[in-house]
Amino acid sequence: MIKIDEAVLEKAELLAKLKVDASERERTMNEMEKLLLYTEKLNEIDTEGVVPLSHGEPGEATLREDEVTNPDGKVQTLANVPELRNDCPVVPKTV
Amino acid sequence: MELLQMSVRAMSEKIKSKALSVKETVDALQMKLAEKEPMLGAFLTINDMQLEQRMDEVQKGIRSGRYAGPLAGVPIAIKDNICTKGLRTTCGSRMLERFVPAYDATVVQRLQDAGMIILGKTNMDEFAMGSTTETSAFRLTKNPWNMSHVPGGSSGGSCAAVAAGEVPLALGSDTGGSVRQPAAFCGVVGLKPTYGRVSRYGLVAYASSMDQIGPIGRTVADCRALYECVAGYDEKDATTVKREVTKSLGHEPNVEERIEKLKGMRFAVPKEYLGEGTREEVREAVKGAMKLLDRNGAVVEEISLPLAEYAVAAYYIIACAEASSNLSRFDGVKYGYRAEGAETLHEMYVKSRSEGFGEEVKRRILLGSFALSEGYYDAYYLKALKVRRLIREAFDKVFENYDCILTPTAPTTAPKFGTALKDPLLMYLQDADTVAVNLAGLPAISVPCGIDAEGLPIGLQLIGNAFCEETLFAAAEGYEELRGKFPTAWEQGRERL
Amino acid sequence: MAKKQYDTVIGLEVHIELSTETKIFCGCATKFGAMPNTQTCPVCTGMPGSLPVLNKKVVEAAIALGLATNSRISRRTIFDRKNYFYPDNPQNYQISQLYVPVCRDGFLEIENKSVRIHEMHMEEDAGKLVHDEAAGISLVDYNRSGVPLIEIVSEPDMETAEEVIAYLEKLRMLCLYLGISDCKLQEGSMRVDVNLSVKEAGSETLGTRTEMKNLNSFKAIARAIAAERERQIMRIESGQEVVQETRRWDDAEGVSYSMRSKEDSKDYRYFPEPDIPPVLIGREWIDGIRNRQPEFKEEKAARFTEEYGIPAYDADILTQSRHLATLFEETAKRSGLPKKTANWFMGELLRLLKESGKEPEELTFSPKHAADLIVAVEEGKINQANAKEVFAKVVEADVAPLSYMEQRGLMSLSDEGVLQAAVDEVLAEYPEIVEEYRSGKDKVFGFLVGQVMKKTKGKADPGTVNGLLRKNLSRFA
Secondary structure: OOOOOOHHHHHHHHHHOOOOOHHHHHHHHHHHHHHHHHHHHHOOOOOOOOOOOOOOOOOOOEEOOOOOOOOOOHHHHHHOOOOOOEEEEEEEEOO | OOOOOOOOHHHHHHHHOOOEEEEEEHHHHHHHHHHHHHOOOOOOEEOHHHHHHHHHHHHHHHHOOOOOOOOOOOOEEOOOOOOOEEEOOOOHHHHHHOOOOOOOOHHHHHHHHHOOEEEEOOOHHHOOOOOOOOOOOOOOOOOOOOOOOOOOOOOOHHHHHOOOOOOOOEEEEOOOOHHHHHHHOOHHHOOOOOOEEEOOOOOOOOOOOOOOOEEEOOOOOHHHHHHHHHEOOOOOOOOOOOOOOOOOOOOOHHHHHHHHHOOEEEHHHEEHHHOOOOOHHHHHHHHHHHHHHOOOOOOOEOOOOOHHHHHHHHHHHHHHHHHHHHHHHHOOOOOOOOOOOOOOHHHHHHHHHHHHHHHHHHHHHHHHHHHHHHHHHHHHHHHHHHHHHHHHHHHHHHHHOOOOOEEEEEOOOOOOOOOOOHHHHHHHOOOOOHHHHHHOOOOEEEEEEEOOOOEEEEEEEEEEOOOOOOHHHHHHHHHHHHOOOOOOOOOOOOOOO | OOOOOEEEEEEEEEEEEOOOOOOOOOOEOOOOOOOOOOOOOOOOOOOOOOOOOOEHHHHHHHHHHHHHHHEOOOEOOOOEEEEEEOOOOOEEEEEEOOOOOOEEEEHHHHHHHHEEEEEEEEEOOOOOOEEEEEEEEEEEOOOOOEEEEEEEEEOOOOHHHHHHHHHHHHHHHHHHHHHHHOOOOOOEEEEEEEEEEEEEOOOOOOOOEEEEEOOOHHHHHHHHHHHHHHHHHHHHHHOOOOOOOOEEEEOOOOEEEEEEOOOOOOOOOEEEEEOOOOOOOOOOHHOOOOOOOOHHHHHHHHHHHHOOOOOOOHHHHHHHHHHHOOOOHHHHHOOHEEEEEHHHHHHHHHHHHHHHOHHHHHOOHHHHHHHHHHHHHOOOOOOOOHHHHHHHHHHHHHOOHHHHHHOOOOOOOOOOOHHHHHHHHHHHHHHHHHHHHOOOHHHHHHHHHHHHHHHHHOOHEEEEHHHHHHHHHHHOO
């Protein structure tokens, strides 16, 4: 039985790059726990030896040839960038 | 109104034969929009900027024979998670409030090539996460049958727009029922094609292994015409399959032909879908449909599909897991909302995402991140994938003996505003009738089959075997014929717009 | 000094950047040096709604390298998403392979041991960040985003820097021969992460390992291995623990730094990439690639020694580059003088390469031209000094040596009619020397030859002059 506490929530926040407000934390933890507890009903099913189905249709990937098909895409790439300098998106320094 | 009495093929014929101009058609719908939208709220963006030019282009294209197909000249609305070049695409989220795609989704390209005209982009639950369209960051969309009720979701805007007669056709997307359930709630027809049938290129992903774009129309034939326009292999989507899409004949089949096709067709009705969780009126309406089919030469048998009750649990784990990854690209760097005043990279990410996403989206991302994380992956995500396999196999088994599975589209009719979001688990459980289809990648269609005491429509869901859309259309059209003409929201006089 | 004896245990994770025309999941070009963000599209910039479509050539490169490293090729391989936030990674997940990689269980023979390869997988490269320290910002360029990579993960089977370098050289040579990557450490088309741990000599239990990044040369790799070994031993002997972490090597300082950050998690939440269905690799596809595999370096070197009778040392050098080896072989075949060809290649050609700072791959001369020159020398049509000059021209501009020699008057004079005149003049000018020769002073013959050469401005073919002089001198007698 899963228990969602502060530590678990913080880990999920770190992974998801999200921060739940202090006033919402209790409710969020309760809801997550309730939902996860519900999903634990899957344990009623014996899945020993069952191959997971990860893709939508059990087909085969179609591949492409190694041929340049795209023109210069700069204008399109930068069209929606919130902060731009020298034709590059800007982020707070990473090092 | 004459325009909305005819099928989309008939509308296109009129336009091609010059009995009706493109401009007249669009103008008529725009008047409808101007009249209804302030109350209905189905649209997020009206295509003002490009419309004049496009009408001109289409009119010329029809004249020159460039646009000669069955949908040439027909206007359409597009759900706002499908990218339209130069036309704002928000996904119902503050995160993408000002996002203008630089490219068209493949489906949009195809309907442009068919000479269709995009009237605008429709409201939806934020990133398609929700089943009432209430999680949209921008506005509420009302149910045209009763304005105090939701239209369903997440393609609520598309279904409401068709039901209210604002547009003859719309595209939605269906990850766990998001086309079928609002179609049922709004009394229109909605199809979720087989996974791999319709290109997802340009559809902003929610859960990639289950997302599928689907057509919405007033009748099965309308829905089918749009399906035939957008379906088929796309080299930009490696998950689409190279299988021929059967095109319907030039003429629309007559009543006899439609009913004839039902003869000997085998329908399975899983008893789990008609249990206690389903409201009495819905159950009765579905039973009515069963009787109707049975009396007209179809074989209708009750079966058991015991894994159905596990579908919601498996679905939410998988959908949230994929969503947590799909939505990580929204970080304030390349497009979308970016929080002010962040000092560090981490802070910028966290602030932009926490401020840009709504509650439901955040909840699902957190859940999905958890379900994939170290120590929980096997217990949650992998377990769900295994159950998914078993569900698919259970369906395969049913289709060894039956052509179609028949169920309600939703256990209830459209709820009132403000009731669904109070309890997320209860809300998720309302998807019980639709999610198994997405887990298994199968096609399914919702057709109106009744109206409850409050005057709200009830939907009948027909599920087909993979890539058997043809059978599904035949069954749905036959049923539609037996049922008789379904009223529209406005004819019903219930529409208080 | 360490109190005890320690063994070093090293495993490598090597990324090689493939030299395909386009990126791994979209049709954008991969050329170096383009203006920022020009080689981009919705797919490689993570636009909402975009979808990846796999480049067939990438799978073929992976299969070819798999076969060359004796690996098992997966008949069904799948891609996975590796989730982490970083601005050079536009989707904030990298499409890679974890659960079912394309190749597994290979090995490479180095010196006297075999290094096992755990697995090989395909993945996409990240974009580039340019830092503006003063402004406190970084700029993102997605031109490299989506360039295909193959990662080769070895087992921890190496113990010394020498073994590591031998393994890398071997791997590099395979890639160069397959033509799938140029494998340059300095330019980042080959990237090496060193996983290293130490354990007490003879102990069975492995110590905690660290991962070292930012190693841009073989020298840096050797230095980093020595330094990390020392660092870990110091910690162990001073009672501290070795922390499992990623460290960044600073080659200028000769030290490494921990790359940990409290805001990043190592929990990558890998899961199958739903946008790319399983890739099926059929027997026929594998066989087709197997049949097209090149002759690799060692086989080729052995065959050169055997077939052309050149020294093993020469064969080893000449096969360092597949292109150089091909040039040699073609030239040798055309000239019919393999040993002479080897001498020219080992001497002049390598010297010219070194001088110009070029790679063997950049050589563009045609073997026919090189062969023509080598034959001309053999036939005495040009002297050694002039031949070197012409050879340099052949290498530099691929000139046709015979017409070049003619135009520049570099041909040796071997026309007896022309030379007879010079011989006649010399014999007439030096009657006393002719006398000395006839009286048995054979030494003076050289002087006469020298005079003829002088008269022809050095162009006369010495062999022809010799014969002509002897004939004339005997006639006078």
